Amino acid sequence: MRYLSTRGHPDRKRFCEILLEGLAPDGGLYLPESYPQVDAATLQKWSGLKYHELAFEILSLYIDDIPAGDLQAICRKTYTAEVFGTPEIVPLKKLELGTGSESKRLYLQALSNGPTLAFKDMAMQLLGNLFEYELARRGEELNILGATSGDTGSAAEYAMKGKKGVRVFMTSPNGRMSPFQQAQMFSLQDANIYNLAIDGVFDDCQDIVKAVSNDLEFKRKYRIGTVNSINWARLVAQVVYYFAGYFQAAAQRVSFTVPSGNFGNICAGHVARMMGLPIDTLVLATNENNVLDEFLRTGVYRVRSAADTHETSSPSMDISKASNFERFVFDLLGRDGARVKSLFSEQIAATGQFDLSADPAFKQLRERYGFVSGSSTHADRLATIRSTFESSHIIIDTHTADGVKVAFEHLQPGVPMIVLETALPIKFAATIVEALGREPDRPAALAGIESLPRRVTVLPADVQQVKGFIATHCA
Ligand SMILES: *Cc1c(COP(=O)(O)O)cnc(C)c1O
DSSP: OOEEETTOOSOOBOHHHHHTOOSOTTSOOEEESSOOOOOHHHHHHHTTOOHHHHHHHHHHHHOOSSOHHHHHHHHHHHSOHHHHSSTTSSOEEEEOOOTTOTTOOEEEEEOOOSTTSBTHHHHHHHHHHHHHHHHHHHTOOEEEEEEOSSHHHHHHHHHHTTOTTEEEEEEEETTTSOHHHHHHHHTOOOTTEEEEEEESOHHHHHHHHHHHHHOHHHHHHTTEEOOOTTOHHHHHHHHHHHHHHHHHHTSSOEEEEEEOSSSHHHHHHHHHHHTTOOEEEEEEEEOSOOHHHHHHHHSEEEOOOGGGSOOOSSGGGOOSSOTTHHHHHHHHTTTOHHHHHIIIIIIHHHHSEEEOTTOHHHHTHHHHHOEEEEEOOHHHHHHHHHHHHHHHOOOOOHHHHHHHHHHHTTOBTTBOEEEEEOBOGGGGHHHHHHHHSSOOOOOGGGTTGGGSOOOOEEEESOHHHHHHHHHHHTO
8 A cells, every 4th residue: 555645746655654754745645545445245254353353454454564463463452441441442322312213323432431531542542552663663763742732632642651762742831721631641750751831822832843843954853753633544543443333333324423623533434434334424513613514514615713713612623724624625626636735735825715616526525425514502512411411321521512413413214323422521521510510420540630740841932942852851
């Protein structure tokens, strides 16, 4: 399998070459040259596999530069009941729909029982093991620099902690993450994890990361890398749980609803569908930041300004643009790299938007690609958290609530709907209290993490000081 750029660059690369890279040299995103096809007989064969075995089967279709035995060992070591809480790793839970809806089924797929209680662990835990493996093979080291407002940073730290050859420097806005999220990150005592609390907002953290990455000499000298959501390895790891969800629902076809921000999670669903997994509908759910819902309804993709990006009670979906969306547009436009390049690097740069409403491809969105969408508000989330608790005695988090709300608008008789549960409610306890008047349950392992000793360095929002910190700690 070779990988190409969505902007038409002529290079073709192998998996381990793109594993440690971010964007392609022309600013595009990497995608496989083609999607391997999975037929009914293969699906039948895979349906009884354990999760780590299924992961190996799917990943080996995309990775041909790691020996099979090694890849198998990496999958087995990553997807364990100890790390993900259950032998199924991603179990389905049925939601009650009440009388009169016997032909309809609605499930939650639990993707949030990993170490940081959000679905990002599903991919990041694999990435940690792949990075350690590949860096050891090359005899290299990597210093991961990132900016986080919550879920991504903690998932990266828990995946990379204690890994040989890797250090993590994670910036976050000082005092602005939830107390639980701060405790999760800052209580890590591993020597290769550095928390940098920046006196500023999330944008300041992102600007610092950009400035450091744009200093090519510094970047090379200190072997700076990233683990952001455009990494193809993260995306392909997420393809696996769509297959696992399909097998558990035991139906001819299923639909998925995906609480979406940067389009990473649902892009993995698109890839699974392109491989031949019988997915009827891919329902994209947004919160008030409805960039993607607007595109799927109207054909207009319009990047929001900072002033037009809302702070919501499902904060991990608060985006102004969707960094993985270019991958889907590439497929939608018949893999025309020149056209994608002009849309994303010229039109967006010049006008902040593009319009595909008149394009024949856009008119086939539902029919050929299965995409539909919807959005929700804070009031919708509160109502959905309440009604789900009342009917099924399950407390869902605010992001999952965005999904459940929109899923109800797209239920079809005979086609089970699986809503991806993207976080556990304890991460967003304040909104749960607002909805239910009670605290969500906390997994026993996380009791009292707020009072553990903290390992964090506070720095001003200053690129030189962050560079200085990295240089001192890379020696
Ligand atoms: C990251 C995240 C999302 C959004 O996922 P994308 O892949 O960016 O679309 C949704 N919910 C939670 C809890 C998240 O952490």
